[in-house]
Amino acid sequence: MSIVSDSTLLSSLGKGDSLHQKVLATFPLCDVTEEDLTRNPQMCKLMATLAQHVDKTGLTMFLKSELDKAEQRLQNHRRQWLCSESLYTGLQEMIQDCCVREHHATVPPDQKMFCETVKSCLEVAQCVRQLDLSSTTTEDQSSILGLRSEQVLELMPAEKNVQRIKQSLPNELEKHLKKKCFNLLSYYQPEWENESEGLKNSKLSHLSALLEKEKKRTESLNETSKEKTLLLQRQIQLYTSELTKCVQLLQSLVLDHRLKIQTDLDRKKLEYFEGKCELVLQKIKAEMVDIQLDTYTPEAISAHKKIRENLDSELKACQLEKQSIELKLSSFEILGKDFETLAEEYCRLRQEIEMKNWALKEFTQYKNK
Structure with missing residues (x-):
C-alpha cells in the first residue's frame, strides 16, 4: 500500500x-x-x-471478475440451451396438437404432411444424437445395435419435403408460440381474453416485466413471511416460557394458600371437637347427677362420697403396700430356689402358728366360760 x-x-x-x-x-x-x-x-x-x-x-477483485465472467458464460450457455429446449418442446407440442386434431376432425393433407415430416426429422435427429460418440467413448466400443449415424440419416424424409418444412416452419412455429403466449396472457388476466389481437400483442410485450415484478413481489412476500414465521416462533417460545413460569408461580401460591387454609381449618376443627367433647362430658356429668338425685337422697349421696373417699384411700394404701411387697419379692427372687424352699417352709410354719393361736384362743374362751 x-x-x-x-x-x-x-x-x-x-x-x-x-x-x-x-x-x-x-x-x-x-x-x-x-x-x-x-x-x-x-x-x-x-x-x-x-x-x-x-x-x-x-472475494478478491480479480476472483470476483473471473466469477462474473464465468457467470456470464453460464448464462449464455443456459440461454442457448433454453432456446433449443423451447424450440424442441414447441415442435413436440405442434405434433401432439396435430395428432389430437386427427382424432376429432379431418386434417388437411398439407398440415398432416407437415406434422409427419417434423416428427420424422425429430426422431432421426434424436437417434443420431444418441449414436454420436462422446469424448468419453472409445473407438473400440460398438455403437447401439451396431448402427451408425449415416445409416440413420438415410431414414430422413424426402429432401423436397424437408425444404418445404424449413420454409413454413418459422411461420407455423411463430403461430404456435403466439397462441401459447395468448393462452398464458389469458390465464394471467382472464379479462383480457376477449380483447383485440393488437391490444393483446401490446400487453404481451409487457407480460415479462409484469411477471418479473410479480415474481419479485412473491419472493419479497415469501421472505417477509419467513421473517414473520421466525418472529412468531420466537414469540411463541417466549410466551410459552413466560406462561410456564406463571403456571409454576400460581401452583406455588395455590399450594401455600391451600396449606395455610388447611392448617387454619384443622385448628378450627380441633377447637370445635374439643368444645363438643367438653359439652358431651358436661352433659354426662349432669345426667349422672340427675340419676344420683333420682336414686338417692342427699344424705346418702354424701355418705357414698365419704365411703368412696375412704375406699380410694385404702385402695391407694393397698397399691402402695403391693408395690413394696413386689419390690421385696423381686429382691428375694434373686436368692434362687433355695430361698423359695425356705419361704415355703416359713409360710407353712406361719400357718401352723396361726392355727395354734386360734385354737389356743378358742380353748381359752371355752375355759373361761
Whole structure:
C-alpha cells in the first residue's frame, strides 16, 4: 500500500465513526461491532485496507471478475440451451396438437404432411444424437445395435419435403408460440381474453416485466413471511416460557394458600371437637347427677362420697403396700430356689402358728366360760 493511502487511512481513523461505519458497510457478513473497531484501531485500519481489494462477500477483485465472467458464460450457455429446449418442446407440442386434431376432425393433407415430416426429422435427429460418440467413448466400443449415424440419416424424409418444412416452419412455429403466449396472457388476466389481437400483442410485450415484478413481489412476500414465521416462533417460545413460569408461580401460591387454609381449618376443627367433647362430658356429668338425685337422697349421696373417699384411700394404701411387697419379692427372687424352699417352709410354719393361736384362743374362751 502506498504512503498516501496509509496517511489517508490514518487521517480517516481520527474522524471518529465515519471510518467505522464505512468498514461495517463494506463487510456486512463479518460479525464485528463498532465497539470492537473502537477498541482495536489497528484492526479497523487493516479492514479498511482490505476493503480496497475485496468485495462484500470476501472475494478478491480479480476472483470476483473471473466469477462474473464465468457467470456470464453460464448464462449464455443456459440461454442457448433454453432456446433449443423451447424450440424442441414447441415442435413436440405442434405434433401432439396435430395428432389430437386427427382424432376429432379431418386434417388437411398439407398440415398432416407437415406434422409427419417434423416428427420424422425429430426422431432421426434424436437417434443420431444418441449414436454420436462422446469424448468419453472409445473407438473400440460398438455403437447401439451396431448402427451408425449415416445409416440413420438415410431414414430422413424426402429432401423436397424437408425444404418445404424449413420454409413454413418459422411461420407455423411463430403461430404456435403466439397462441401459447395468448393462452398464458389469458390465464394471467382472464379479462383480457376477449380483447383485440393488437391490444393483446401490446400487453404481451409487457407480460415479462409484469411477471418479473410479480415474481419479485412473491419472493419479497415469501421472505417477509419467513421473517414473520421466525418472529412468531420466537414469540411463541417466549410466551410459552413466560406462561410456564406463571403456571409454576400460581401452583406455588395455590399450594401455600391451600396449606395455610388447611392448617387454619384443622385448628378450627380441633377447637370445635374439643368444645363438643367438653359439652358431651358436661352433659354426662349432669345426667349422672340427675340419676344420683333420682336414686338417692342427699344424705346418702354424701355418705357414698365419704365411703368412696375412704375406699380410694385404702385402695391407694393397698397399691402402695403391693408395690413394696413386689419390690421385696423381686429382691428375694434373686436368692434362687433355695430361698423359695425356705419361704415355703416359713409360710407353712406361719400357718401352723396361726392355727395354734386360734385354737389356743378358742380353748381359752371355752375355759373361761
